[in-house]
Amino acid sequence: GWGFRLLCVITLTAGTAFIMWLGEQITEYGIGNGISLIIFAGIVAGMPGAIVNTLRLMSAGEMSLFKILVLVVLMVGVVAVIIFFERAQRRIPVQYAKRVVGRKMYGGTSTHLPLKLNTSGVIPPIFASSIIMFPATIANFINIPWIKKVANAVNPGQPIYIVLYVGFIIFFCYFYTAIVFNPVDVADNMKKYGGFIPGIRPGKKTADYIDKVLSRITFWGALYVSAVCVLPTLLIKYFNVPFYFGGTALLIVVGVAIDTIAQIESHMLTRHYEGFLKRGSKGRR
Template identity: 65%
Template sequence: MALSGVENLARLPELKKKLLWTFALLAVYRMGIHIPVPGVDSAALADFFANAQNTLFGLFDMFSGGGLKNLSIFALGIMPYISASIILQLLTVVSPELKRLQKEEGEAGRKKITQYTRYGTVLITFVQGFGIAVGLETMSSPTGAPVVLFSGWGFRMMTVLTLTAGTVFLMWLGEKMTEKGIGNGISLIIYAGIIAGLPAAVVNTVQLMTVGEITLFLLLVIAAVMIVTLAFIVFMERGQRRIPIHYAKRQMGRRMVGGQTTHLPLRVNTAGVIPPIFASSILMFPATIAQFSNVQWLKDVSTFLSPDSIIYNILYVGIIIFFCYFYTAIMFDPKGIAENIQKQGGFIPGIRPGARTCEYIDRVLTRITLWGSLYVSAVCVLPMFLIAQFNVPFYFGGTSLLIVVGVAMDFMSQIESHLISRQYEGLMGKAGKLKGRR
């Protein structure tokens, strides 16, 4: 009898232990969000962020789970680690040494790249922390109250060291979560930060319905749209184009090996959530700069590129499509895959091995990436369309919606894999107790 469902957790103490580790480490992260950096007027900072929702500050605050708005010790969240990882991936394409470490050195090479990523995280955190400290000294609330109580180099160094220590601790927390818990720890930290604001959003929506700003019918329509969107995201994230691969039979010693048929799975959304993150960062940059500048043309550009404008959404879709192709080209190597298939004696039916196989895989990947980029663009633009047309709050933006659904699917698949593996272990254990005939 297959093990499935929550009722089976009592029979799997190892899985219970992993889940407890995961939730305990996430609880530590959420507690740290409420520990502020000294020397900041929290009320004035909250007033400032109330007017900065459509800037990079609002985007980073969402990924940090509200830590930037409170200027907590985890204000930068895990985003410096994500940025360092992306930079290392880009450098691997152009650096022969990094490419050799990744492909030839095996586990030792991966550990070396992980170490470089940690160093890059600390460097990025230092730069971002210093920029935040200097920027905070120039900020003031709409009422004119300064955000920093006592500015100067003492405040700057304390802020940089505190934010750097917080990010490094989060990085360690994510690695421990991956090692002792279930799923990818870094992804789960981002997931927890995003959904942390969901209860407040639900309460705010109910209050708007109570005062009559949202009708019950409109609320039901929005809920139906969200359910359909979630189902569509799950369907597309599981979508694959499976290229059949046949392996010829060959003699190895006294055994005949090969002859089986398998497939090469190509995901519809190979690039994941990186394209919308890049696109949002690029388009929100003018609005962020305008927050600290009195230059009129910057303010005009910021107004021109407001999220509810048609120009913003057209540029947003265009940049997402570009980065979907760009990041897919970096992450996926058709030439290397074609060479591996040929070395193992495999071939795609009707396609010659070698260069022809590489061209075929690249052509198929280009086609499905187009549909994947259009799907990501549609999901990212939908919340802005709902806000513009119906003037209702929509907590989950497109990027956060993709992250939440993707991480939840990965988490559940990890639990399912663990349950299945334990089931087969139980079957093998029973088989091992059977005695052979004498």
């Protein structure tokens, strides 16, 4: 009845609010992105059961050893592709002008501005799948024929699902990149400390150039994310194996693991230098 439906809505809303709060606490006081780590933990926790189910299918004769080997090779290949593209960067050369402060000269060095191919990370496929799953969620609570038709049309593996999934991934790649990376702020900071890109005027021209380069690599990054999420899923659909071996799950697991390891290394390096400075200050005393 409607009482049960209302209770389900309240429970799901309260659970979502709690998960969001918990993710924010992890992000603020822990290491890595909280929501991504929670999703990462959920996928990893389900993988042993998925492996057992796959082996059970093989023992029952529903899957051959050849298909298992093809699946393993496919997974290893997808993981290798994810690691390669997640570490890929476009490095923009940056030079710093020499400055004289008192009797000392500063600057005159050359460095680079690293722009990741996939700046948005694993957020686009998460958002895209959540939006596409919304009609199916509504159809479970409301018995309206046209909503059920829409829900059936956007089931995973259907042509409409694939088109919408790729479209939402590309959109959220650009959208989330614009949120986490601001070319104007980067250009202003470079100008403030005497940095410039060779051949590009500091200020607005630099911001426009960075935005142009970022838009180009984001396009290729969006295509890479779409391919990783869609192509393995289409192949795995014919093998009848669990979701946990799909491209989206592997992208989330590998992407979150790489980002978390990078942040741990950054924290360890910071603590190392802090300890070094403290020991140095004690030695001078």
